[in-house]
Amino acid sequence: MLDIALLGTGGMMPLPNRWLTSLLVRLNGRMILLDCGEGTQVTAKLMGWGFINIDVILITHFHADHVSGLPGMLLMIGNSGRTEPLKIIGPKGLRAVVRGLRVIAPVLPFEIELVEIEGDRFETELCGLNIKALKLNHRVPCYGYSFELFRKGRFSPERAKENDIPLKYWSKLQKEGRVITDEGRVLTSDMVLGPDRKGLKVCYTTDTRPTEEIPDFIRGADLFICEGMYGDGEKLEKVTEKKHMLFSEAAKLAADGEVKELWLTHYSPALMNPKAEVGAARAVFKNTKAAADRYNITLKFQDK
Amino acid sequence: MLDIALLGTGGMMPLPNRWLTSLLVRLNGRMILLDCGEGTQVTAKLMGWGFINIDVILITHFHADHVSGLPGMLLMIGNSGRTEPLKIIGPKGLRAVVRGLRVIAPVLPFEIELVEIEGDRFETELCGLNIKALKLNHRVPCYGYSFELFRKGRFSPERAKENDIPLKYWSKLQKEGRVITDEGRVLTSDMVLGPDRKGLKVCYTTDTRPTEEIPDFIRGADLFICEGMYGDGEKLEKVTEKKHMLFSEAAKLAADGEVKELWLTHYSPALMNPKAEVGAARAVFKNTKAAADRYNITLKFQDK
Numbered sequence: 001m002l003d004i005a006l007l008g009t010g011g012m013m014p015l016p017n018r019w020l021t022s023l024l025v026r027l028n029g030r031m032i033l034l035d036c037g038e039g040t041q042v043t044a045k046l047m048g049w050g051f052i053n054i055d056v057i058l059i060t061h062f063h064a065d066h067v068s069g070l071p072g073m074l075l076m077i078g079n080s081g082r083t084e085p086l087k088i089i090g091p092k093g094l095r096a097v098v099r100g101l102r103v104i105a106p107v108l109p110f111e112i113e114l115v116e117i118e119g120d121r122f123e124t125e126l127c128g129l130n131i132k133a134l135k136l137n138h139r140v141p142c143y144g145y146s147f148e149l150f151r152k153g154r155f156s157p158e159r160a161k162e163n164d165i166p167l168k169y170w171s172k173l174q175k176e177g178r179v180i181t182d183e184g185r186v187l188t189s190d191m192v193l194g195p196d197r198k199g200l201k202v203c204y205t206t207d208t209r210p211t212e213e214i215p216d217f218i219r220g221a222d223l224f225i226c227e228g229m230y231g232d233g234e235k236l237e238k239v240t241e242k243k244h245m246l247f248s249e250a251a252k253l254a255a256d257g258e259v260k261e262l263w264l265t266h267y268s269p270a271l272m273n274p275k276a277e278v279g280a281a282r283a284v285f286k287n288t289k290a291a292a293d294r295y296n297i298t299l300k301f302q303d304k
Numbered sequence: 305m306l307d308i309a310l311l312g313t314g315g316m317m318p319l320p321n322r323w324l325t326s327l328l329v330r331l332n333g334r335m336i337l338l339d340c341g342e343g344t345q346v347t348a349k350l351m352g353w354g355f356i357n358i359d360v361i362l363i364t365h366f367h368a369d370h371v372s373g374l375p376g377m378l379l380m381i382g383n384s385g386r387t388e389p390l391k392i393i394g395p396k397g398l399r400a401v402v403r404g405l406r407v408i409a410p411v412l413p414f415e416i417e418l419v420e421i422e423g424d425r426f427e428t429e430l431c432g433l434n435i436k437a438l439k440l441n442h443r444v445p446c447y448g449y450s451f452e453l454f455r456k457g458r459f460s461p462e463r464a465k466e467n468d469i470p471l472k473y474w475s476k477l478q479k480e481g482r483v484i485t486d487e488g489r490v491l492t493s494d495m496v497l498g499p500d501r502k503g504l505k506v507c508y509t510t511d512t513r514p515t516e517e518i519p520d521f522i523r524g525a526d527l528f529i530c531e532g533m534y535g536d537g538e539k540l541e542k543v544t545e546k547k548h549m550l551f552s553e554a555a556k557l558a559a560d561g562e563v564k565e566l567w568l569t570h571y572s573p574a575l576m577n578p579k580a581e582v583g584a585a586r587a588v589f590k591n592t593k594a595a596a597d598r599y600n601i602t603l604k605f606q607d608k
Binding site for chain 2: 012013014015016038039041042045046062063064067068069071072075076079096097099100101102103104105
């Protein structure tokens with residue numbers, strides 16, 4: 001249903017065996033790309049989901065490792081044959097950054113719509129997903145994002161009867177969402193549906209220190225992708241100064257937010273073997289994974 | 305003596321198994337980088353020559369595949385600890401391109417000096433090399449570059465005698481290049497040296513159609529690195545329209561310029577196996593090589 005691919009897991013600079021952190025979210029064939037560092041187009045090509053259906057690019061912040069691949073990616077999307085408009089969303093200053101980087105990609109076969117986020121929160125609906133942004137705590141303005149796929153309730157004959165919906169409209173109403181009866185009465189699908197069911201939720205927070213708001217922002221997520229710039233052997237003082245996290249700090253957020261699964265990413269280039277350092281984080285939140293490039297998962301609704 | 309590394313061999317876009325075309329030239333530990341597409345910093349890291357001693361970056365033209373990696377490279381050079389100024393040379397418009405791209409690399413620990421080439425030719429001395437630029441024939445202003453390492457003549461007792469150089473100054477003069485005698489006479493090394501000997505010459509022309517000037521520009525080069533965007537199965541009409549070359553056209557330039565060796569590079573992403581298509585070029589110029597990423601060679605003076 002909801003496909004998630006972590007295209008890279010590196011922070012600061014691309015390495016021969018580790019691409020910079022970025023995420024592809026795909027629903028019904030439409031895609032959202034989160035962050036686009038140098039080389040993201042290459043790991044996206046390895047992932048094999050194509051480029052033409054990238055409708056939205058979300059940028060967390062303007063450090064080079066999150067945005068330096070943007071001109072190449074835009075050219076690649078153009079080469080793929082896209083002519084539909086593409087939306088780019090990011091912190092205030094996005095217009096200047098995109099204008100600067102497009103000095104080497106001035107001509108594209110599609111329009112770009114830019115949305116600058118101001119303030120601490122932002123919400124929109126795109127590609128069938130509810131998208132929320134939350135201001136994080138990094139050295140420059142930076143946002144985390146959540147993606148929610150809502151799920152309507154089951155058909156409920158009891159509710160249909162309560163609302164006096166004639167039997168002959170039940171099926172049509174479920175199918176079309178809205179029906180006008182022969183008598184001119186407007187019926188809507190919520191009149192025959194039970195309460196909304198649990199949908200799917202994925203969250204992505206990098207780069208940041210832990211903040212008080214993150215646990216509520218990520219609450220109940222099926223998948224929480226969080227920066228883990230440093231293993232727990234690193235000094236907290238350095239980590240705090242650089243406004244990043246230890247693995248175990250990400251795990252604490254995952255536990256507090258009661259998510260199902262945590263993927264660590266955005267590793268320091270000095271962190272050669274993240275998997276070997278995940279022990280302290282697992283003690284805090286058991287379902288912690290030290291993700292690797294092109295980790296991917298298909299999230300499905302849990303009940304029928 | 306003169307180390308040459310072709311960091312990548314791709315044109316248009318970086319591929320999972322082929323980095324974009326760029327070249328490192330190293331003499332006595334100092335380095336010149338030619339072109340810097342997306343991912344050049346990664347293949348440079350694989351090459352292992354380091355970053356701190358990159359004194360000069362030459363840009364052939366401003367298509368994204370030749371310059372998109374510049375901000376990441378500058379940050380990488382900064383991270384390596386460089387504080388010495390760095391020079392960037394490229395076509396007119398360089399100032400605007402670097403200003404645009406540095407929107408994501410505004411703070412660097414070294415000064416950047418920009419040199420915009422105007423007109424058809426340019427010449428300078430950097431890192432102990434004589435560097436010449438020649439305007440090529442591409443869709444946008446584009447320059448080829450040559451690197452020459454000159455070599456002085458041998459010590460010649462005959463010449464020293466002709467110039468009345470007292471024996472006691474011979475050794476000092478060779479060592480120091482300039483000596484003032486007890487009588488106040490200024491002696492220079494050319495007074496004791498025979499004619500200049502053959503040095504080393506490396507040339508790099510991409511992207512371009514063949515031009516009348518290229519054979520003279522590359523004449524006698526030890527190594528000629530030239531674009532070969534298309535194998536000889538491609539239609540010349542398309543190649544001409546895109547202002548690129550067939551392999552055999554590069555080979556014709558190599559033959560006309562009487563170079564020693566030709567490396568093809570800047571392959572179309574559709575060209576999966578360049579080595580398999582080099583036959584027609586070899587028929588024109590025998591010592592043609594379909595280069596691959598990180599092809600490298602150390603060129604040495606030929607006689608003692």
